[in-house]
Amino acid sequence: MVNLKWLSPLRTCIVNPLRTVLPVCLLATATLSTVLPDPVSAAAPAGYTLYYADEFNDTVINEDDWMYRDAGPYSLGYNRKENVRESGGSLHIDFKREQINGTWYNTCGGIVSKKLFGYGYYETRAKLFNSTTGLHSSFWSMGLSNHIAANNITGLTAEIAAGNLPFYNQATEIDGFEHDSANGYYDTGTITYIPGYGSPRQHVNVTPDAWHIYGYEWTPTAIKFYLDGTLVNTINTVTTPMPFAPANFWLTALGYRTVSDYTKLPGESEFDYFRFYAKSYPAANLLGNPQMEFTVKDTSKGYTDQDTPNWIETYDKDASFMTTTDAHTGTRSLKHAKGSNYLVTTKQNLNGIANDTYQLSAWVKSSGGQAQAQMRVLNYGGTEMNITVPTTSTWTQITLNNIPVTNGQATIAFTSNANSSQWMLVDDVIFSEVSATTVYEAESLPVTTSTGDSQTNYNDAVTGKSFNNLNGNGVGDYVQYTVNVPQTGTYTVYVGNRSAFNKGIYQLAVNGTNLGSTVDQYAATSGYMESNLGTVAISTTGNQTFRFTVTGKNTSASTYQLAYDYITLVKN
Template sequence: MKYIQSSLFLVFVLQMSFAQPPAGKGYTLLFDESFKGNHLNEQDWRYRIDRRTGFGYMDGLNRKENVFVKDGALHVVLNHEKIDGKWENTGGGVISNHNFGYGYYECLSKPFMEGHGVHTSFWQRGGKNPNNNIFEIDSYEIDSKTWVATNNLYFDLPFKGIDRRPWPHRAQVPFKFDKDGWFLDAYEFTPEGVIFYDNGNIVAKAEWDQLNAHQAVWLTALNGVGKVDSTVQPAESVFKYFRYYAKDYPGITILPNGNFEYNQNKYNPQKPLCWNTEGTNGAVQIVEGDAFLENYKLRIGAPAPYNAGIKQQLEYIMNGEYQLSAMVRSSGGQRAAYIKASDFGGKDLVVKLSASEKWTRVQLPPIKVTNHQITISIASEGAADQWMEVDDVIFMKPIANGDGIVRAKPFANLKAPIWQLAESEPIRFIGDQKFYFFDRNVGYGDTISIDMNIQAAELANMTPIARIPKTGISGWSIQLKKNGGIVFRIGSIESHTDVEVDNIYELGKMVHLTCEYENGTAFIYKSGKLVKQQSGIKHLTKDATAAGRVGTVGKDFEAVGDVVMQVGNSDKENGVLKNFNGSIQHLRIYNRRLF
């Protein structure tokens, strides 16, 4: 394992002073991959070997043969070549053999940009075990010849009442390379969400406090995305280094899925996400109801004799003293029923569970981690109908003053907006190509609400937010008018009903605006007061084809699957509309009425 000891840290900083995590936040370098030598270190990395297809625009073959280490960098060759008698668009990449959690992630790279068809990415997803797809963070996804990079967060976990969670965050941000073609990109993954950096500057923030998982890092270059310009290939994308920094989060658990809520009703209840299951088939279950915390709990037991358990390894965590505790109850009588901490650099620590019908908290002795890792195990061996239940497993560094646990918000909250943006601070748009996508199931249905604080930096015809297709009778947008009024448009660009009201916003002043639609009636509120109601609207808000946009609503770019394609035929709702110039905060969208 490529741990960086503190004695080497100062030397490293002096040598690489241009590449540092945010000052004053307490980060320590724990993993450094600078691709020394002439071979990939396969203890730390594995090759991406697969074919990536889909959506009618993507067909790329990822090969080990396209990846090599030379001159202190990882090179991914991009080529249009004949393999087994067939022309292929080939690329590749590497995936870390280690999982990483909260921390600061940084990569210096030189993405290929000379011709269309290549998709270079620095991202995080999945892990060593297949039961670990919780989220995807795209520090960047860059499509060659396109100077707008994506800063994405996808979240795989559902909850009842919503078939599919909307994309939490898809920011499209213009970017630049340095004079030599290098791009310094980073993201800070925290209990509050993800902060994205380009060349040392914050460019986007994804506020999402349900994000706790340790997953793998990917450095990849996919060839065959859209039309490929094979005349400029073979070529390459180059990755100079990847570095991971960690810090302490006292009072916050760093153990993923310790409350066993992640599976919900979508994933196999016999395989708790983030955990590895061992032993008797069917003895491990995620059970809904009568949990200590929220809705789900872990149960280990069976109608016949059994021996089963789960375990989870955490790597690249800060050294120091930790607490491991859990809420438990048990039938008692088992041959074994315990929670164990091991592989942390000291003697294994175990707490044995006794019979209890009520939820009881158990805690292991203080755990002194000295090697940046730990394995946590929960197991039971018993006779038929003997059982143990576990919930709210917490692994954390204690708060210095002895205060309690800092808890995240409930995992599933059906009263919350289906999508929201800019909760902690406004997002500033300057009329360039910066924009945010939101998903096609956001602001969808017979009833929708869009609620936000908005401040215009100029009086102009601008569309700050829209989810509107070119044709059809469904969709919606909110437009600002040059005279200070607004238009709540229902329908498509081609066919729509405009609900207009004057004197809504003033130059440079924040205004609270709410637009609602319910079964043919539109409502517009200013500062919570109804200022316009219009009924008899034949157009709808049930379009499922157009992705939503905040900031720049012209369709120079399209969300095709999980990739942003530059389509090059801008179709703003009106030829005189400008990209939004101003600020938005507390943007909340509901598939229901608010008032």
């Protein structure tokens, strides 16, 4: 029995299942016509390791790790702690009609994790109430914010006060399923709480009152939704960006909709387990709001532009705030300052990250003179590592290398112990796993082209590969990729080329300097080839520019197009 235990070390249980993939085009309100069979079991996608699980085998909820959705009234509904229970190896959320303070309400409830989870695979096995209208059952992620404590989550105020959760932590809500009872389908998709981002949704048909396994996979490039091990929806977060921040996990049911037949109550939605699986995401930044650019969409809740979305503040919290007066990139940065002596820490707690070697970097400015002005990493399985922020009036990058995470978690923190004349600025923070070999899929990278040209992503039906194609028409045309390199050093660069009869010859330049010799992508028969373009020294972490410029074409080639499958960097 696994009962909400943190499994350590992280790599103790590796699963490598096969998945049947059902391609689905992403539409705002598309519906699948196939009703999938009830499952016996399913498993995470290949490469994932179980990190966290509650099998709901006890008789009470583990309140060390879960909070209750317990408040009301709202419309016709009320959330109640008493409606959530464990029995028979499952979590039961009861749906009732009850009188509270002289008024009749539809009552239900739910649980929300105290821990935050980011990239990974989320799964539950559930049987949902469907006998009459009125119940909204959900399996989802969303960060908690201070205003939610007033009408939803017991214990949230204490968690924020203790420095366990951020004051504001809503970025992207991921809905593994949202099901309204009496419907033969559920919704998947996202809702974003940062201005400027979209929220794509999609229907999926299901027999909700039978047992099914629901899952969603959150990666740096996509959010994928599964039903009984079959892919039913994909959101490409490169083409449809979503603001990232680790979030709380929810299993909930709301009884706030009209009930057409009260003789069907009481009822329940039942959850067999919740499991979170982790894996390596080399080069991906695991921090929420690392560029300090997120602002709060709903300012009516009392938040201001100086609040620090997705970051936790402790001690003298008013000495930590966002400023628009100076930034390394964008328009905002984090500032530590106050009109009197102060001690403040701004941090993030990360859970469910791969056990591996990491690097932490940030761009900083500082008045100097503080008793303490540090970038720190704690709770990673070893002794605290830190670096002093230097006295500097210009933006300067600082780095902590070789951070050996051994327990699947880490705390990233900036601490100032200073007087009223001293200050510190922080921007563009990166905490990422350092792998000796990092593969960047070309079709997932930020891309620009020469004026008048365009690029297109293609799927190769024969090989199953995807590639990015420059529709160039002459010498000097180029396609340029932005590659995020988390650690300085010397790298050997390999390029996966898509060769064909219509491809030209190119020269690669990294950060403006040519690397290696030219490469001819022409081939009479379409295929793939890998080129070793030599070594490049990366002196600054973060975004690097890889530009592929057309230098000519084979005499047999029909056009000057270029096409790429991947860029691989191998650290020497």
